[in-house]
Amino acid sequence: MDENQIIHIDLDSFFVSVECRSNPCLLGKPVAIGGSSERGVVASCSYEARKYGVHSAMSGRLAKQLCPELLFIRGDYDSYSKASLEITEMINEAAPVFEKTSIDEFYMDMTGFDDFNGTLEYSKELRQRIIKETALPISFGMSKNKTVSKVATGLAKPNNYKYVNFGDEKSFLAPLSVRKLPMIGEKAGESLRKMGIKKVFTLQQMPLQLLQSAFGKHGTMMWEKANAIDNSSIIPYTERKSLSSEETFDKDTMDIGMLECLLVSMTEDLCFKMRNENFLTGCVSVKIRYSDFNTYTQQIKISYSSSDHELIPQVKMLFKKLYNRRMLIRLIGVRLSKLVRGHQQIHLFNDNENHIQLYQALDNINNRFGNKSVHRAVTMGINSRSFNPFNGISS
Known part of the structure; x- marks a missing residue:
């Protein structure tokens, strides 16, 4: 029986590397990607910035105090997503089986592909090809399982590789x-x-x-x-394309207060699921079906996010635009599309430390004790209703 051969691949300071590829003047300088230096959070930073103690999820204000020369860049998630897709396609061509765990992190299962040294050489060649074709630094670790390979990658950084013999x-x-x-x-x-x-x-x-x-x-x-x-x-x-949630009522309704509470609850559920699966959304849609079965939708493009407090106002705004016939409603729904991989806790350019800590705490509690163990008070009555919050989920 073949020993497992697991490769962990991680793109070094991915956001910063993509920015440096577009603007070589940034190379060798302390750079941080995130919101404004006054209220934002560091989403990614260069190794030059890390020497000063700057790290991801740190407040921009503290980062600037540690490194006064730090260059803050707002960041462009579309360009990062495109770069990630480019590398994903190259890995897809090279690996029999692979897993994408975030926008810049992958695992490849090369078990049975070749003997250990053969797989190592193949992985080194793939790494060199990615570097050559994308101009982005990349590191990998190789061992018999995911844990050891991930640790090996961390020790290989920056821009190198490390393998651990069986x-x-x-x-x-x-x-x-x-x-x-x-x-x-x-x-x-x-x-x-x-x-x-x-x-x-x-x-x-x-x-x-x-x-x-x-x-x-x-x-x-x-x-x-x-x-x-x-x-x-x-x-x-x-790759999941969208997440959606909708409910058809047993009895048509015009209870606007209840409908808005239900939309908030749906959005909370979908955001929680996104964060658990390392997704961000770039488009929000709301659907209404009236009692005469006519169905309408409104959507809006947004900056990539998986935060309740950013998406809920958009959902409410879309609902108010849609509900203009003053008729009984048969169905409402929320859909989040244009999904891309990304860790919510460090990828939100408009977030701050309090928001990050809040969502981490909420998600930990809800994962441990069950979804909706903690939720907004406004949805208290809604969450006792018997509806499927993930009805209509698509991928």
Whole structure:
């Protein structure tokens, strides 16, 4: 039976790299992509900026304090999306199976493709081809599973590669900080530090039961990753085109207050699903079907986002434009289209730190205790209704 051969690919400082490709004058300078330096958030930054302590999801104001010479660029998500599509097509041609986890991150499953060294050479050639044809830096890691390959990529950066031989996975991870492991963030890392666990080696030696007692299921995950155990498979890439939600009423209605609350609830659900699947939307649509079965839609293009507070006002505005016949309504719906891959927490150019922290907290709670565990008070009554929030989802 062939050993797994998993390649993790990550585009280095992707947004900044695309901007530098368009404007070579930015090369070698501390650059940040995001909103204004006064209220925005750093979505991506160059390695020159990172030397000053600047990092993604940091407020623009703090970034500017750390690096007064920092050049802020508003960013153009359309150009990033096009560059991502260009690379996706090249990977699609080269890999038997691949998974796209964000706009700039991929996994390839090359199991059975060739012997280990043959696959490594093939991956190196693919990397060189991408660099040559796109003029964008790219790094990759190769090992027997997704966890080790992702860690290897992080150590290979910038613009390089690293492979871990079969059987060397645990020794490769052992001397690293526990923060290098995927899914171990700042809070979990601090909790481990208080337990005297700073290096992966120590985490490898910890009794599993102790970690489970302290962290629950997350403790099991941390122990398995530390010990290079990861049986997760590559999810074949298929790009979702849209997300939608609609409801047909048992009895036609003109209750505008209820209808607006339902639209808010639908939008919350769709935004939550987008963030969980690493999508952003560039187009919002609202649909109304009147009691005479005539159906109307309105849509608007927006800056790419997956934030409730940005999309809900657009949905309400479209509904007000549509509802002009003063007739009973049979059906309403919301559709989010022009979806592109992107992490909400660092890709919103008009967001701020408070919004980012709020959505991270809300999503963590709703993922742990179930969707709608926390929601807007205005939808309290709506969420007790029995309707399918994802009726009509398409891809």
